[in-house]
Amino acid sequence: MINFRIIGRQFSTSISKQNAIKNVTVIGGGLMGSGIAQVAAQAGQSVTLVDVSSDVLAKSQKSIGANLGRVAKKLYKDKPEDGEKFVAEALGRIKTATDPGEASKSADLIVEAIVENMDVKHKLFKQLDSAAPAHTILASNTSSLSINEIGSVVKRKDKFGGLHFFNPVPVMRLLEVVKGAETSEDTYKSMMEWGKAVGKTCITCKDTPGFVVNRLLVPYICEAMRLYERGDASARDIDIAMKLGAGYPMGPLELADYVGLDTNKFILDGWHKKFPDQPLFKPIPLLNKLVAEGKLGVKTGEGIYKYDKK
Numbered sequence: 220m221i222n223f224r225i226i227g228r229q230f231s232t233s234i235s236k237q238n239a240i241k242n243v244t245v246i247g248g249g250l251m252g253s254g255i256a257q258v259a260a261q262a263g264q265s266v267t268l269v270d271v272s273s274d275v276l277a278k279s280q281k282s283i284g285a286n287l288g289r290v291a292k293k294l295y296k297d298k299p300e301d302g303e304k305f306v307a308e309a310l311g312r313i314k315t316a317t318d319p320g321e322a323s324k325s326a327d328l329i330v331e332a333i334v335e336n337m338d339v340k341h342k343l344f345k346q347l348d349s350a351a352p353a354h355t356i357l358a359s360n361t362s363s364l365s366i367n368e369i370g371s372v373v374k375r376k377d378k379f380g381g382l383h384f385f386n387p388v389p390v391m392r393l394l395e396v397v398k399g400a401e402t403s404e405d406t407y408k409s410m411m412e413w414g415k416a417v418g419k420t421c422i423t424c425k426d427t428p429g430f431v432v433n434r435l436l437v438p439y440i441c442e443a444m445r446l447y448e449r450g451d452a453s454a455r456d457i458d459i460a461m462k463l464g465a466g467y468p469m470g471p472l473e474l475a476d477y478v479g480l481d482t483n484k485f486i487l488d489g490w491h492k493k494f495p496d497q498p499l500f501k502p503i504p505l506l507n508k509l510v511a512e513g514k515l516g517v518k519t520g521e522g523i524y525k526y527d528k529k
């Protein structure tokens with residue numbers, strides 16, 4: 220195992236020689252998919268990044284290039300020419316495509332990072348299951364849906380599981396590896412090994428709502444939003460409180476904007492439907508209003524806060 224790590228600024232990457240997964244297809248070129256493609260390419264793997272939109276793919280390639288540049292600046296502080304080579308080589312390992320079926324044909328692992336909607340994910344996984352070779356592992360990066368339910372449409376249930384990354388993927392060091400009811404031990408081990416190979420610390424989770432992190436994070440963000448909605452404190456003060464009083468790098472409302480208020484709403488609505496008696500998951504009128512107005516957070520330039528458009 221070759222390991223190079225810069226601790227302190229939340230960055231790590233490593234290349235494992237034992238990892239058998241060489242060709243990775245990532246479906247969804249948004250916030251998460253582009254980050255997952257980046258860390259796999261950084262680790263020396265061949266990546267195909269797929270999205271329904273070629274505009275999204277062009278935007279993803281641009282942001283991956285910029286984010287690789289940030290990584291290179293740290294890894295090759297005193298050797299900028301090596302940094303440029305690192306960026307060019309990693310970018311060179313990422314192909315883009317718009318047809319998920321075609322892009323699955325040479326994959327050892329497919330990671331899905333499309334919209335948080337069960338029907339859309341089912342449609343995609345049916346297609347991937349029939350197009351991908353028999354050995355290919357299929358995984359979902361879902362934040363809140365059940366891995367068993369997503370995988371219910373595939374025949375290879377032993378080769379299906381969850382790989383839950385955190386945003387921003389190149390910086391956040393955790394990967395939750397989710398074992399479904401029928402995930403085989405070999406698949407689980409391959410997912411853990413691959414997670415390590417792309418520089419993450421892996422934890423094992425059962426297929427329970429929110430796994431570990433989101434089971435704790437969702438109620439926390441919801442309560443912050445309710446506090447703000449009631450007018451108990453300003454958004455800024457709530458965020459300052461949690462940064463300075465609890466040591467979090469971002470306040471809960473900043474984090475909600477960063478993740479995307481649409482994603483927040485998908486999660487909350489889904490859990491409310493599933494657990495209608497749980498007061499922590501009750502709808503939040505202010506969240507619904509902001510989403511209805513298209514104020515989705517950082518990505519649209521406005522959410523709870525306003526942002527400069529890039």
Ligand SMILES: CCCCCCCCCCCCC[C@H](O)CC(=O)SCCNC(=O)CCNC(=O)[C@H](O)C(C)(C)COP(=O)(O)OP(=O)(O)OC[C@H]1O[C@@H](n2cnc3c(N)ncnc32)[C@H](O)[C@@H]1OP(=O)(O)O
Pocket residue numbers: 228229286287289290293361362363384385386387388389390391432433436437438440441444468469474475478480483484486487503506
């Ligand atoms: C609204 C109410 C509704 C309620 C409904 C329910 C809500 C549910 C919400 C749950 C959603 C779950 C989503 C998902 O499933 C799980 C998640 O992903 S949760 C999110 C986890 N992430 C975090 O908690 C992020 C916390 N923030 C941080 O760690 C930092 O703020 C930051 C993002 C790293 C940014 O750090 P800053 O210091 O502020 O800013 P810098 O820009 O200086 O960055 C620091 C350092 O990192 C490098 N860097 C940043 N981004 C990238 C990148 N994309 N790629 C590479 N490198 C990056 C940057 O270069 C800096 O390095 P330096 O220059 O200092 O060397």
Ligand SMILES: NC(=O)c1ccc[n+]([C@@H]2O[C@H](COP(=O)([O-])OP(=O)(O)OC[C@H]3O[C@@H](n4cnc5c(N)ncnc54)[C@H](O)[C@@H]3O)[C@@H](O)[C@H]2O)c1
Pocket residue numbers: 246247248249250251252269270271272275319331332333334335336339343360361362363383384385386477478479482
């Ligand atoms: N945003 C976060 O912080 C975060 C963190 C962890 C996990 N997740 C999960 O990751 C997934 C993606 O989230 P995101 O924030 O990257 O979303 P996003 O909206 O940024 O990106 C989703 C992308 O998927 C594409 N897409 C939709 N349907 C598709 C299809 N059938 N085939 C190919 N591409 C398709 C869209 O065009 C879009 O570019 C969701 O399941 C979400 O819950 C999100």
